[in-house]
Amino acid sequence: MTSTDQTPHVDADAELKPNPHATAEQVEAALKDTKLAQILYHDWEAETYDDKWSISYDQRCIDYARGRFDAIVPEEVQRELPYDRALELGCGTGFFLLNLIQAGVARRGSVTDLSPGMVKVATRNGQGLGLDIDGKVADAEGIPYEDNTFDLVVGHAVLHHIPDVEKSLREVVRILKPGGRFVFAGEPTSAGNVYARNLSTLTWHLSTSITKLPGLESWRRPQSELDESSRAAALEAVVDLHTFDPEDLERMATNAGAVEVATASEEFTAAMLGWPIRTFEASVPPGRLGWGWAKFAFNSWTTLSWVDANVWRRVVPKGWFYNVMVTGVKPS
Template sequence: MSTDQAPTPHATAEQVEAAWNDPKLANVLYHDWEAGTYDEKWSISYDERCIDYAAGRFRLATGWDGRPYGHALELGCGTGFFLLNLMQAGVAEKGSVTDLSPGMVQAALRNAEHLGLPVDGTVADAETIPYPDDTFDLVVGHAVLHHIPDVEAALREVLRVLEPGGRFVFAGEPTTVGDAYARALSRWTWKAATTITRLGPLQGWRRPQTELDESSRAAALEAVVDLHTFDPAELEAMAGRAGARDVRVVTEELTAAMLGWPVRTFEAAVPPGKLGWNWAMFAYHGWQRLSALDAALGRVLPRAWFYNALISGTKPRR
């Protein structure tokens, strides 16, 4: 399969107006607009740093023993970050990608080709996955469930396309508590950064704020593409209702999220390239140290307090 729809990187005013009341259209238009710069925006790479990150999330969710899965599907693939890095880590031998956004599917397939990985893909709705029953050994996704209108329906589809005994893993999903403090920290950081950089000596640190035009009006849809946050126990129950077995939700990033979200917001408030390599190393190593602290805190604090939820489960064997 291959992507068979053209992306819409520059949405019309009429399309954007309609998308405010249509979450699937909003996700298509917003992510088509984002596809060309998404990896840069989120510091996504396909080297050791992100390979280790993806494999670490998979291991945290599943206790993976190092044996590869045969054929894996990434649902809501974006640019392929999760699956492609998992494949490089040896988690899966062959891959397929789907996303509502044609632009993202194209980006994922380009990245796979550049890396020499055996991956095909198609534009698809997560609630109606266009593959036969019992197709995949593994289904994965990263930061996708919170964009899907009917998450339980999507999980039922995931179980349908998994082989009996196959596993699913979704990572990077915001908890309800975590999303509240992350958004608050981001708002405060944005307000402080954009206020301080109005001062004369610091104006060179202010990113120009331009009006949305026909090339970027889909950016406004960022406000409506995130549909859900999750309580870990409720997410487990939802997967159980969908028919999954061995369901487990773990969470991570408390202090790391309290650093990470202000850092990303500040980076968005200043001109690209202004902060330099030392800043990048501070942000990365700071995240690593606080993640180690959070691993210890996770043994004593409620899992609902942490920002990232990771869910894993299996399809019942016949």
């Protein structure tokens, strides 16, 4: 089966119309429509998403993206890089693919997302880096490319947003060339999501309550911004559709027609620190924390990630880590 391309191509002159600020009424409507919620939430986040998650396109995030790829892809495949043409599914701002291209994993790429705002930012980021990138607004359950188009398909924190994950993986296998590979990273595990959500919620309540105290007003974001963040959080609860056990991802990938399927997980103590840090950062005015805080946050996460990979991975079940990644190959 070959997909019909019915979605607009995005280039430097494309005029996308994202909706960057959702009203309470729009949020209410989106609560009843999963895909509308995806578009609304990610349009809302697009222009500030890189800052919110400390995403960059320098060596720090190049190494991070390549590290995720190397953690799941066999060494013999790594020696044969780069792939010629790659696609990022649910690209967001292009973080994963753009940094993988810079890391030598692929020569050129395409980005897709259900959110026009995200496709706009991702293509702009790619062009700013001088990379060979094109983009399309697309539904992951009906990817608008011909069979056997890509050598590599990647995604980061995207599968948990897709209503029918197995259907999407079948589409991924369809558009891959025979022998082509997919790599999806950054998906929440069922166990990890419990402690991450609880720690994040607790941090938000503590931060927004403490900054009401006398003398701490300068640490409090304006109430209108806090209200908007709360509306975004309400949508986030709608757009995050799934958590995964590693064996569930393996089963879905195999059912989709992939071979050489494998999963790996990461971030245990790093997630227990990372989620409160990110939540605290979102609760205070932008720029209030400064470079010293950013350096502390990153170095702490890096240190705990090393401990997770070299200590806890030996004794903690794979499903207890926060992130799980999956890879597979289209049969030759």
